[in-house]
Amino acid sequence: MRANTWAGRNKVEVREVPDPKILNKRDAIVRITSTAICGSDLHLVDGYVPTMQDGDIMGHEFMGEVIEVGSGVPADRLRVGDRVVVPFPIACGACAACAAEMYSCCENTNPNAGIAEKMFGHPVAGIFGYSHLTGGFAGGQAQYARVPFADVGPLKIESDLTDEQVLFLSDILPTGYMGAEMCDIQPSDVVAVWGAGPVGQFAMDSARVLGAAKVIAIDKEPYRLRMAEQAGHIPVNFDEVDVRSRLLELTGGRGPDKCIDAVGMEATHGSAHIAAYDRIKQAVRSETERPHALRQAIMSCRSGGVVSVIGVYGGFLDKFPAGAWMNRSLTLRTGQCHVQRYMKPLLQRIERGELDPTRIITHTLPLDEAERGFDIFKNKQDNCEKVVLKP
Amino acid sequence: MELTATTTVRRSPPEVYGYWRDLENLPTFMAHLEQVRGTGDRTSHWVAGAPFGKDVEWDAEIVEEVPGERIAWRSTGNADVPNAGTVRFLPAPDGVSTEVHVALTYDIPGGTIGKAVAKYFGEEPHQQLDDDLRRFKQVLETGEVVRSDGAPWGKRARKEFPQRPAQPLSDDELAKGADA
Numbered sequence: 001m002r003a004n005t006w007a008g009r010n011k012v013e014v015r016e017v018p019d020p021k022i023l024n025k026r027d028a029i030v031r032i033t034s035t036a037i038c039g040s041d042l043h044l045v046d047g048y049v050p051t052m053q054d055g056d057i058m059g060h061e062f063m064g065e066v067i068e069v070g071s072g073v074p075a076d077r078l079r080v081g082d083r084v085v086v087p088f089p090i091a092c093g094a095c096a097a098c099a100a101e102m103y104s105c106c107e108n109t110n111p112n113a114g115i116a117e118k119m120f121g122h123p124v125a126g127i128f129g130y131s132h133l134t135g136g137f138a139g140g141q142a143q144y145a146r147v148p149f150a151d152v153g154p155l156k157i158e159s160d161l162t163d164e165q166v167l168f169l170s171d172i173l174p175t176g177y178m179g180a181e182m183c184d185i186q187p188s189d190v191v192a193v194w195g196a197g198p199v200g201q202f203a204m205d206s207a208r209v210l211g212a213a214k215v216i217a218i219d220k221e222p223y224r225l226r227m228a229e230q231a232g233h234i235p236v237n238f239d240e241v242d243v244r245s246r247l248l249e250l251t252g253g254r255g256p257d258k259c260i261d262a263v264g265m266e267a268t269h270g271s272a273h274i275a276a277y278d279r280i281k282q283a284v285r286s287e288t289e290r291p292h293a294l295r296q297a298i299m300s301c302r303s304g305g306v307v308s309v310i311g312v313y314g315g316f317l318d319k320f321p322a323g324a325w326m327n328r329s330l331t332l333r334t335g336q337c338h339v340q341r342y343m344k345p346l347l348q349r350i351e352r353g354e355l356d357p358t359r360i361i362t363h364t365l366p367l368d369e370a371e372r373g374f375d376i377f378k379n380k381q382d383n384c385e386k387v388v389l390k391p
Numbered sequence: 392m393e394l395t396a397t398t399t400v401r402r403s404p405p406e407v408y409g410y411w412r413d414l415e416n417l418p419t420f421m422a423h424l425e426q427v428r429g430t431g432d433r434t435s436h437w438v439a440g441a442p443f444g445k446d447v448e449w450d451a452e453i454v455e456e457v458p459g460e461r462i463a464w465r466s467t468g469n470a471d472v473p474n475a476g477t478v479r480f481l482p483a484p485d486g487v488s489t490e491v492h493v494a495l496t497y498d499i500p501g502g503t504i505g506k507a508v509a510k511y512f513g514e515e516p517h518q519q520l521d522d523d524l525r526r527f528k529q530v531l532e533t534g535e536v537v538r539s540d541g542a543p544w545g546k547r548a549r550k551e552f553p554q555r556p557a558q559p560l561s562d563d564e565l566a567k568g569a570d571a
Contacts, residue, residue, distance in 0.1 A: 020559040055556030094532040111542040136541020136557045
């Protein structure tokens with residue numbers, strides 16, 4: 001089959017690789033009809049997430065048709081011919097984390113748990129196409145994929161919704177939603193979202209659906225801010241205005257009640273000096289993160305507010321504003337999305353028309369043009385927000 | 392050399408104990424064991440293969456046994472690598488799970504085998520035992536050893552790093568099985 005593979009730092013390559021086969025009895029094989037490039041794929045391509053190997057198949061957002069199931073998958077759960085969206089964390093459904101619906105912390109699905117434990121203290125779930133640190137699972141930017149624990153993760157789509165309407169249930173829609181849900185939004189809340197990329201856009205839409213009074217989008221790309229504005233959110237361009245001043249102005253001096261960091265480790269900053277400092281530290285590997293958005297969210301949030309972190313961090317950061325966090329009674333909440341927990345309720349919201357995931361798709365390309373897709377997405381060419389690939 | 396490791400399995404103490412007490416199950420999750428064969432009610436024969444390149448064998452006997460709570464064993468006779476171990480099964484505070492505490496002692500001898508064993512354990516002994524317990528937990532909780540494309544031979548600790556690329560195995564690799 002054809003698959004998009006990691007071919008070294010800043011290089012992906014579509015190659016011919018073997019077709020996947022059933023390895024475990026609870027596996028299914030899915031013929032992929034749509035897959036996407038995620039912002040967190042860029043951390044792999046940029047080389048910030050360790051343990052990638054030449055030839056690793058990329059991609060953790062995908063959906064398609066089941067063409068084979070292992071003997072351990074009950075027929076009432078999944079059959080050949082079912083149309084499914086596959087969640088990015090691989091979860092066993094049986095451990096204590098899964099029992100608590102914390103699927104991205106599954107204790108069993110990372111065969112390389114020993115490596116992850118060194119990096120994170122405790123291991124996390126296996127993730128499709130996301131380094132050997134998270135299991136060494138082949139990803140979904142391919143014609144076919146093996147899906148372990150297929151009786152637990154995949155969501156069957158039984159209505160006639162298009163791929164584009166449901167594909168993002170695999171990751172970015174639940175991720176954005178969880179970012180808003182962790183904020184415990186009240187009707188009077190002003191919610192500020194750092195990052196107007198795909199996850200940020202969905203966090204904003206979710207904050208509105210959950211009842212926020214006002215939603216603010218912080219980014220520097222005019223086209224992304226326009227996209228947020230068209231969806232009814234208030235744009236703030238950090239290249240043009242001082243974010244703190246603007247946020248105080250928009251909130252009567254209080255600061256946003258709830259702040260969502262939808263940026264993560266490769267943030268850019270309006271101040272050239274701070275940006276340069278962190279970039280250099282990151283380049284010489286003396287810090288793994290550029291936590292501008294997180295710092296600014298903590299400093300800006302009103303006293304007693306919630307800072308919700310869904311941007312991806314990989315290692316260690318410095319200059320964490322612990323004083324602001326502690327002295328002003330802030331709550332910090334975070335997590336890789338527990339996708340399985342949100343898929344069904346969010347599918348219902350899509351069916352009811354409360355959320356329109358298709359609004360962020362700017363590019364649809366054949367799988368064979370994955371390399372070009374990564375290039376335009378990474379470099380924000382051609383007003384690129386989200387790339388969908390068709391195998 | 393003494394090693395200890397622990398894990399929590401979301402199954403009751405009798406279930407977890409029962410799986411371990413059937414010693415022939417041990418190679419399912421213990422990476423370096425090729426085979427454990429029961430030779431009597433409390434005696435067994437053990438064969439460890441990888442990564443020595445040559446098998447190491449010994450007889451063992453269970454020296455203490457409290458059903459649902461504790462098993463202790465030690466090698467007998469002229470073992471290549473004299474060893475002993477205890478595993479304790481304690482109810483976890485959640486009322487559902489079992490804490491598994493393992494303690495092993497190895498007496499590493501001289502000679503060629505001694506060197507091989509020392510080198511093997513010198514690399515990452517705790518990692519080996521931790522990974523064994525992770526697979527034990529996987530088997531009891533999910534019914535199988537989890538295998539990824541990059542680490543398709545879940546049972547083989549020596550295959551964990553460096554790994555093959557995370558892409559499906561070729562027919563040749565599949566046919567070779569765990570030795571690929």
